[in-house]
Amino acid sequence: MMAGIVHEVEKYELLQQVQQEAAQAAKELVIEAHLHKGQIVVVGCSTSEVVGRKVGSWSTPEVGQAIFDGLNSVFAPLGIYIAAQCCEHLNRALIVDYDAVPGAEIVNVMPQPKAGSSFATAAYNSFRHPVALEEIKADAGLDIGGTLIGMHLKKVAVPVRLEQKHIGEAILLAARVRPKFIGGERAIYSESLKDGYPEF
Numbered sequence: 001m002m003a004g005i006v007h008e009v010e011k012y013e014l015l016q017q018v019q020q021e022a023a024q025a026a027k028e029l030v031i032e033a034h035l036h037k038g039q040i041v042v043v044g045c046s047t048s049e050v051v052g053r054k055v056g057s058w059s060t061p062e063v064g065q066a067i068f069d070g071l072n073s074v075f076a077p078l079g080i081y082i083a084a085q086c087c088e089h090l091n092r093a094l095i096v097d098y099d100a101v102p103g104a105e106i107v108n109v110m111p112q113p114k115a116g117s118s119f120a121t122a123a124y125n126s127f128r129h130p131v132a133l134e135e136i137k138a139d140a141g142l143d144i145g146g147t148l149i150g151m152h153l154k155k156v157a158v159p160v161r162l163e164q165k166h167i168g169e170a171i172l173l174a175a176r177v178r179p180k181f182i183g184g185e186r187a188i189y190s191e192s193l194k195d196g197y198p199e200f
Contacts, residue, residue, distance in 0.1 A: 015066040018050060018168045022070030025142060025164040025172055030078065032160045033140040033176035036199040037079030040100055042138035042152040043071060044085040044092075045119035049145025050168035064118030067144065067167060068126055083136050084123035085149055086116040094136050094152065095120045098129040106131040119144075139177055139197060145170035153177055 029035065045067055047060040068084070075082055081100035086093045090109055095116075098106075109132045111120040124130045137154040144167050150157060153175060160174040179193050192198060 011062070014051070014168065015062055018063055019066040019070035021164055021167045022067045023074050025162055025167065025174070026071045026074035028162045028164055029140055029142060029160065029174050029176075030074065030080070032162070032174070034196045035078070035080050035140055038081075039139040039197070040081045040083050040096070040136065041071075041075060042083045042085055042094065042136060042141040042149050043119065044141075044143050044145075044147030044149040045117065045167075046087075046145030046147055046170060047118045049170035052169040055145055055147070059113040059118045061113050061118045061121065063168070064113070064120075065122040065126075067119060068122040071142070072126065082123060083133075083138055083152065084111075084117075084120040085147060085152060086111050086120045086132075087147070089115045090120075090132075091134070092148075092151065094133045095123045095127070095130055096133060096136065097127040098131045101131070101133065101136070104131070104133055104136075107134055108132070141175045143173040143175075146173075149175070156180055 046055040047063040049055050050063050051060055084095040111124050113121055136152050138152050141149045141153050143149045154177040156178055157175045158178055160176050162174050166172055176196055178196055
């Protein structure tokens with residue numbers, strides 16, 4: 001009986017920890033990437049890596065939900081959308097709220113913890129109008145556990161060094177984007193665009 005109570009306490013503490021770490025990462029990314037209302041952050045998350053296991057081997061729905069809740073607690077009030085990247089079993093499709101991508105070409109799939117990822121499943125179950133897309137061009141990204149999100153970022157992707165370097169046991173990498181510099185050596189560039197996309 002005591003062992004079961006201890007296990008439940010440890011589980012609760014882990015869920016609280018990863019939710020807080022996710023929220024902290026989101027806060028830092030908002031500042032460093034100059035994110036604003038209407039922009040999209042692509043998030044790839046291996047809950048297996050978060051709990052210290054090999055990617056794809058230990059999908060943990062409660063952890064996926066806790067991380068989603070932590071990120072969404074920061075992004076949603078700012079009007080910033082999450083695009084949850086599914087795992088390779090769904091070809092890294094994305095789950096997003098339809099309000100973020102009106103008119104986009106949607107595909108028909110519902111993620112599950114072992115066919116899509118626990119994080120994408122949490123997003124699907126949390127969004128008001130969840131839809132799946134095969135691709136997106138996001139404004140920033142968080143890669144939790146080496147899930148490879150680069151294919152879903154706008155050009156040009158730029159690494160962002162966060163103080164929050166892990167969520168649970170998983171390595172956390174972040175990115176923002178900036179417009180391409182074009183025109184060659186005689187071109188003059190806008191200083192206001194060097195750090196990202198402006199708010200109009």
